[in-house]
Amino acid sequence: MGLNVIMMGAPGAGKGTQAGRFARERGLPTISTGDMLREAIKEKNPVALEAQAGMDRGELVDDGTIIAIVRDRLSKPDTRPGFVLDGFPRTVEQARALDAIMDERGRGPLVVVDVVVPEQELVRRLGSRRICSRCGANADPGATACTKCGGEFVVRADDDAQVVLERLKVYERATRPVLEYYRARPTFRMVNGAQAPEQVAHDVDSAIDGAASSGAPGQVAGERRTSARVAE
Ligand code: AMP
Numbered sequence: 001m002g003l004n005v006i007m008m009g010a011p012g013a014g015k016g017t018q019a020g021r022f023a024r025e026r027g028l029p030t031i032s033t034g035d036m037l038r039e040a041i042k043e044k045n046p047v048a049l050e051a052q053a054g055m056d057r058g059e060l061v062d063d064g065t066i067i068a069i070v071r072d073r074l075s076k077p078d079t080r081p082g083f084v085l086d087g088f089p090r091t092v093e094q095a096r097a098l099d100a101i102m103d104e105r106g107r108g109p110l111v112v113v114d115v116v117v118p119e120q121e122l123v124r125r126l127g128s129r130r131i132c133s134r135c136g137a138n139a140d141p142g143a144t145a146c147t148k149c150g151g152e153f154v155v156r157a158d159d160d161a162q163v164v165l166e167r168l169k170v171y172e173r174a175t176r177p178v179l180e181y182y183r184a185r186p187t188f189r190m191v192n193g194a195q196a197p198e199q200v201a202h203d204v205d206s207a208i209d210g211a212a213s214s215g216a217p218g219q220v221a222g223e224r225r226t227s228a229r230v231a232e
Contacts, residue, residue: 002108003028003082003212006089006098007204008179009115011167012122012129013193017138018115018204019086029078032086033066036073038136056157058166060090060174067097074101082108090175095182111211112182113204115193119168126164131156187211 003026009015016032023030037055040048051061060066070088073079089095102110117125130139134151145152157163182188189207193200 002080003208004102004108004110005082005084005208006110006112006182007084007086007115008112008175008182009193010117010119010122010171010175011164012126013115013117014125014197014200015115015193016086017197018113018193018200019084021201022204022208023084026082028082028084029076030084030086031070031073031079031088033069033088033090034086035136036069037061056163058163058170060170063091063093063097066090067094070094070098071101074105074107089178090171092177092181095178109187110182110185111187111208112185112189113207113211114179114188114190115200115204116190117193121194122168123164126167127161129156130154186214 005019005022005028007015007019007022016034019030019032022028037048037051041052047065051065054061066088070085074083085098089098098110101107130153131137132139132146132149132151133154135146135149137146137148139153140147143153189211191200191203191207195203
């Protein structure tokens with residue numbers, strides 16, 4: 001049974017960092033829709049270029065485009081042992097589409113982790129976030145150049161103060177309902193993201209391992225929603 005993880009959290013909650021770290025440690029692919037869109041823009045993909053202006057304003061890209069990207073990515077064989085989704089689903093329609101994809105393909109249950117950080121702290125973090133202008137990696141605290149490729153750090157276009165507020169508003173309006181959509185599942189977990197990064201990492205690992213073992217027993221692929229709750 002694959003380990004299928006969704007890392008949820010507001011912009012600035014650290015979900016991207018945690019998703020990347022967890023995926024690396026477990027040898028799973030990270031599927032970051034934001035990274036995929038930014039790469040597609042660099043490659044001058046016409047659909048992505050059309051989405052760029054909205055992204056720079058902090059708006060969401062339309063569900064149809066994003067769902068098609070994720071559907072295609074999840075058909076790749078490297079996702080069979082599992083995957084870590086970062087930045088998807090961001091709307092209830094995307095969450096429903098993901099359930100349908102998982103059911104169609106007989107994939108195991110989804111473990112959903114919500115990294116929770118108070119709004120004031122999110123605004124503070126987003127205001128000081130820097131990324132590499134060349135490879136897009138988040139800047140490590142204290143580093144003056146990218147530790148991955150040596151590139152220069154810049155402010156992400158959508159981390160401008162006005163845009164940050166818009167992104168948080170969009171999160172509240174469109175993405176918070178996704179948490180309600182998942183909350184009742186036996187594989188839903190919350191983690192306090194306002195702690196030291198190592199503590200967050202530790203809690204994320206235990207949350208995922210605990211949820212995976214509570215969601216999986218007795219399950220047959222495709223029977224996710226009818227499974228009994230175990231060990232709660
Ligand atoms: P991120 O790096 O995850 O913050 O994504 C950057 C931007 O890409 C977002 O602000 C959206 O404009 C767009 N985007 C990424 N993922 C999604 C998604 N699942 N649904 C809609 N838009 C998305």
